[in-house]
Amino acid sequence: MREDMEDFLTFATHNGKGYASVDEFQKRQRIFKNNHNWVERMNRKQENKGPDAARFADNFFSDWEDSEYRNYKGLDSSRHRKDDDSDEPDLLGAVSYEQGGLGFSNEEKIDWVAAGVMTPVKD
Numbered sequence: 001m002r003e004d005m006e007d008f009l010t011f012a013t014h015n016g017k018g019y020a021s022v023d024e025f026q027k028r029q030r031i032f033k034n035n036h037n038w039v040e041r042m043n044r045k046q047e048n049k050g051p052d053a054a055r056f057a058d059n060f061f062s063d064w065e066d067s068e069y070r071n072y073k074g075l076d077s078s079r080h081r082k083d084d085d086s087d088e089p090d091l092l093g094a095v096s097y098e099q100g101g102l103g104f105s106n107e108e109k110i111d112w113v114a115a116g117v118m119t120p121v122k123d
Helices: 002-014 022-046 066-073
Strands: none
Touching: 002 022
């Protein structure tokens, strides 16, 4: 538990985070812990894949929920929900055309707005 708090405080300090209340602090700490655990799980899966294996790390968005990140990126969070047992993180779970089951091939043009994955461009 203490290590979780230290990781979160290091993250918050490094990223210049500030929270308006104790409730907000605790909420962001819980989200960070879930996302940080995902990062660690994914890195363990990469351990035996050699020097070119993917490496995952916490970033500025590590205390954000999936819906907050999707909204920030202009993605429609109501269409795609992660499963609790998936390896997809809460905040980085952007859906690719392959994962989303939208039935597109690499050769086709993809209208992400029509597919309901993204919102139209805002002026």
